[in-house]
Amino acid sequence: NAGVTQTPKFRILKIGQSMTLQCTQDMNHNYMYWYRQDPGMGLKLIYYSVGAGITDKGEVPNGYNVSRSTTEDFPLRLELAAPSQTSVYFCASTEGKGATFFGQGTRLTVV
Amino acid sequence: GESVGLHLPTLSVQEGDNSIINCAYSNSASDYFIWYKQESGKGPQFIIDIRSNMDKRQGQRVTVLLNKTVKHLSLQIAATQPGDSAVYFCAEILRNTPLVFGKGTRLSVIA
Numbered sequence: 001n002a003g004v005t006q007t008p009k010f011r012i013l014k015i016g017q018s019m020t021l022q023c024t025q026d027m028n029h030n031y032m033y034w035y036r037q038d039p040g041m042g043l044k045l046i047y048y049s050v051g052a053g054i055t056d057k058g059e060v061p062n063g064y065n066v067s068r069s070t071t072e073d074f075p076l077r078l079e080l081a082a083p084s085q086t087s088v089y090f091c092a093s094t095e096g097k098g099a100t101f102f103g104q105g106t107r108l109t110v111v
Numbered sequence: 112g113e114s115v116g117l118h119l120p121t122l123s124v125q126e127g128d129n130s131i132i133n134c135a136y137s138n139s140a141s142d143y144f145i146w147y148k149q150e151s152g153k154g155p156q157f158i159i160d161i162r163s164n165m166d167k168r169q170g171q172r173v174t175v176l177l178n179k180t181v182k183h184l185s186l187q188i189a190a191t192q193p194g195d196s197a198v199y200f201c202a203e204i205l206r207n208t209p210l211v212f213g214k215g216t217r218l219s220v221i222a
Contacts, residue, residue, distance in 0.1 A: 004154075033209055042200060042214040043155070058209060090154050092210075097143055097162075100202075100210060102154030 002026050006091050006103035013081040013110045021076040021106050023091030029101075031094045032074040034058075034066065036087040037105075043090065049074055081110045123219045130188040132216045134201035139182060141203040145210065146175060146186045149198045158186070158199075188218075196220045 007022045025032065030051045035043040045058030049068040063085060065077040074093075078085060088107050094100040124130045136144070142163040147155035161168045161175045161184075168175050174187040184201050198217050202210040 035212075042212040043210075045209050045211075048209045092154075097204070099157035099160065100145065100155075101157070105152075105154050 004091055004093055004101050004103040006089075006106050008106060009104065010107045011109070013078070013108065015081060015083065015110060017081050018077070018079050019081070019108075021078070021089055021091075021108075023074045023076065023103060024072050025074075025091075025093040025101070026072065027093060027095070027101065028071060029093035029095050030071065031096060031100075032068065033092045033094075033100070034064070034074070034076045035090045035092065036060065036085075037090060038087050046076065046089075078108075083110050086110045120214070121217045121219065123221055124191050126191060126193060126220050126222050128191055130186075130191045130195065130218055132186045132188075132199050132201075132218065134184040134186075134213055136182050136184060136201075136203050138203065138205060138211075139179070141205045143204040144175070144177065144184055145202045145204070146173075146184075147200045147202065147212075148195075149200065149215070151197075155200060191218075191220050193220045193222055 004025045033048045034046040037043050044060050047066040049055045052071050055066050086109050088105045090105050091103045092100050145160045146158040148158050149155045159170045159175050166177050172189045176185045198215040200212050200215045202212045
């Protein structure tokens with residue numbers, strides 16, 4: 001059982017480039033989340049989804065987009081990368097109340 | 112501002128002693144709380160949860176206490192071990208809305 005899998009683990013982007021952070025879970029969870037974590041800080045919610053076809057903005061959605069075409073996958077798209085988006089990105093999933101499972105993170109640097 | 116916060120950003124304890132990590136929350140309607148442990152370079156890992164209709168829950172070497180009167184949550188770790196060194200986050204859920212995380216407390220265990 002793989003849990004939550006994120007790819008890539010590391011990425012360096014130039015300012016203005018775009019990329020997609022992949023997230024997939026094999027636990028059939030309806031709820032999926034994207035968080036970013038800046039150094040020494042807590043997690044801030046970017047976007048979340050309560051099921052396939054449904055997405056909602058979190059606390060810091062600007063500069064990002066998501067889609068949820070399947071239960072398993074919840075990719076995060078960065079358009080026109082900026083240095084302020086340098087962070088560690090975590091994808092998570094849960095069935096609702098109960099443990100939320102996190103991926104290992106994607107460390108993104110925008111230069 | 113954040114509805115979930117922590118009183119102490121860092122905590123150092125001797126190996127074998129008990130650790131207590133505190134958390135304050137501001138939303139009295141939150142009905143579910145979770146403690147997470149995050150080791151360096153890894154994603155948050157579920158430790159223990161508690162529902163708002165409980166005031167105490169015990170796990171293996173960990174106990175979570177909930178005081179709804181003062182909106183306070185604590186995590187107690189018995190016989191702290193070097194492997195407990197990490198950042199600990201509390202998080203709250205209100206009716207299946209996304210987790211709101213505090214900034215975290217770094218626990219350092221002194222051998």
